[in-house]
Amino acid sequence: MLFHLIKKDFLIVKKYAFLMLLVSILIPLFVLTVTPELPGSVSFFISEIFSIFMLLQFVSMKEYQYPKATSLLCATPYRRSTIVASKYGFCMFIFLVCCLTYLIDSFFFPDLGRFSLEMISITFLSISLVIGIYLPIQYKLGYEKTRFFFIIIIMVTPFLLPQIIQFNDGIDMTSLVPSVMFSLIALFSSLIFLLLSIYISVKIYNHKDLV
């Protein structure tokens, strides 16, 4: 059931999905060309957050446009919890696709740097934090009111990210714990945070009156 609902999200934004695939391939190359001094992890993060949030916004927009279609889904045996979980699954699927496109990019453009587990885990943790906060708020307030949150994320990320990287370089977590251990802790924390976020979103959505 979860798979079919994730597929549904891709179906309703199929017009934009291919475009976003191209964008996820091109963003790292664009960042590399414009600001080659930035590490590859920054372009990877920008590519991830841009692809996930753009597609998520397109899905929300379509669901806002056809609220009765969502009602129909909830009137079928699909559980509301599965519908909520599929939204997170949708984001995770895009995350994996972006990993793949970055891997391909880095194969052809070695200047992007090594595609490491550490880089994936830090980006996954960051994305999980943003999605984990954003989705429950969207379930609570609706698409209209949370659009600004999305715009802020998209606008602020390219400016804020280099600052975070600088701050992170100053601390260098990997000197405190081994790299693999650090990655595992980051991935585990992400999963815990996502599960907590799903739980909150389900609680909110279960009490929502649909149109």
Place this chain on the structure above:
Amino acid sequence: MKNILEVSGLNKSYKDFSLSDVNFTIPEGCIAGYIGVNGAGKTTTLRSILGLTKKTSGSIKLFGLEMERHEHELKNRIGIVLDDGCFYDELTMSEMKNIIAPAYTSWSEQDYMNYLSRFSLNPKQKISTLSKGMRIKFALALALSHKAELLIMDEPTSGLDPLIRSQLLDILTDYMNEGGKGVLFSTHITSDLDKIADTIIMINNGKIVFQEVKDALLDSFRIVKGDTKALNEDTRKLFLSLTETQFGFTGITNHTLEVQNCMPNIVIEKSTIEDIMLANINGGKE
């Protein structure tokens, strides 16, 4: 005969509207027409039954099981036709079906294809290009392809031309002929119910006005026409609604014998469900 649907003490409150103590039942083999004017509470009741809106209190039982506790199992046994706009317009019918079908454990692709063929629908056609009638037919194909035992329809005939409405009623008749089924059919176009409904449930201002077997209901109400001189304080009380002009009066009564005895020079005619519905609405009293 066992009840397919039992709604008892259903309450739901909004800021400006509330469903108050809604009670009704639909026995097996029954097509129930759920009537009322726009805003009377029909859609809110159906949404509460389907779990789309959380009820404030009350009980909803399907096939003897509490909906709240057996939601997943029971929804497998319900077919749903919501009013217009419940599909993603950019998708084809086939894509929409691929979203809905996996939700049902007893989905029958064969039944679905048969319905599409019967309705002359092309599965590759985009939903945005479908007429209102075709959308309803598609909704019916989805609703009837998983061996549903209860069909819930919210205003399915609204905005349809007479031919498609007639076809829809034929489909319902065929569906009921399979046996062991029930239909809850909300509408404000009561002429459709004159043809197929077994039971009529009327709601007004969020309260159930009556639940009656259709034939008994039509038998109990009569339209009375006569001279206004025949009206006095006592005879007026016999009417549910009364319209007076300089040429005479027209009223609806369910005290036909008493009216006949008290008012000799009158014309009595059969009433329709619409006449009865309007007479029962407070605004109909003049």
